[in-house]
Amino acid sequence: MEAVAGQLFPAWLPGAEGITTSAGAARTAVSALAVAHAADTAQYGPFLVDLATGALAGPGPHTRRHQAEVRALGLGRVLAAGFGRPACALLLRPPDDLDERGALALVGAARWLVDHGRFGVWICGGSLPAVDFLPEVVMARAVPDSSVVRPVPEVSNARLGQPVEGLPRREARVGKPRHLSVVGRPHPTSRTEVVLENALVSRPWAAGRAWNSTVRPGPLVNPVRVDLLWKRERCIVEIDGDDHRAAGKYADDRHRDVMLQLNGYAVLRFTNTQVLDDIENVLALLQQFLANRRRAGKGN
Known part of the structure; x- marks a missing residue:
């Protein structure tokens, strides 16, 4: 996508018409135009x-x-x-030999683009072994009126700009349909999130929680996705896997935590092992922390 954006330049940057090389003061001029354009847009x-x-x-x-x-x-x-449109849609064409694991990864990636990039995403091709019985899956934070990840028929001979008719609904091959996670619920493929939610559901003090929600750390910062949020108390819980120990991921986590803390959020981090092996201690810590926030009137 960045390569395509580079090819479309300067169509998406007003005032940069005619600037085609980096010679002279071109970079300085383009930087100034980008700053000005960002100030006038989102x-x-x-x-x-x-x-x-x-x-x-x-x-x-x-x-x-x-x-x-x-x-x-x-x-x-x-x-x-760059195309003079209010929003962007992606047409993804998977390989013919995509297996179930690859199909799930593809749909997960499409959902991520819908959630974080506000794209409309269409998956084009024959059939996806893991999702061909999910003809329409509503996603959160999507482009208005395009908020689905939807398999569409083969369009290799279609011309751009012409509408493509959708596929008829299919029955599931086996078992019940597999629902992808949406904002407000634990991810169904995350054992840790499901275990913690099952423990929280019967506890009155845990009311007001929302899974996989987005918050904006500050007025000039893009929204970020958090694992678990108590909005009123401005309390965020992140559940970290082993990948969060890597240097790059660790640094990113600390940077994001600081941004959130500077804007009034408290960030609590637990590992998968803590949740799975010591759930009672995790619950006790959460209960005590939320009680302290509520007594202090945080979020009121």
Whole structure:
């Protein structure tokens, strides 16, 4: 997507028409235009500057210093603007030999793009072994009126701009349909989230929680997805797997925690092992922390 954005430059950056090389003061001029454009739109300035100057520099990527959520949302807006459209839709064509595991990964990636990039996503092809019985799955935080990840028929001979009729509904091959997670619920494939939710559901003090929700750390920061949120108490719980021990992931977590804390959120982190092996202690800590926040009137 970043490569396509580079090819569309300067269509998505007003005032940059005619700037095609990085010679002279071109980079400075493009940076200033990007900052000004971001101030007038919902774009994030530093990301737009990196993307614009990178388009002059040549093949990238040039925006990897930004979080994936920031890149997805920014690229969605840039691609839509480059084509003169209010929103962006992606047509994904999976390989014919995609197995069930690959199909689940594809649909998960599509859902992530809908959630974080506000794309409309269409999966085009024959049949997906794991999702061909899910003809329509409503997603959260999607492009208005396009909030689905939907298999569509083969369109190799279709012309751009022409509508494509949808597939008829199919019956499930085996068992019950598999529902993907939506905002407000634990992810069904995360044993840790499901275990914690099952423990919280019978406890009155846990009322007001929401799973897999988004919060905005500050007025100039893009929304971020959190595992578990008590909105009124401004309390966030993150459940970390082993991958969060890696240096890059650890640094990203600390950076995000600081942004959230500076804007009044408390961030509690537990490992998968703590939740699965010592759930009572996790519950006791959560209950005590929420009680303290409520007594202090946090979020009122």
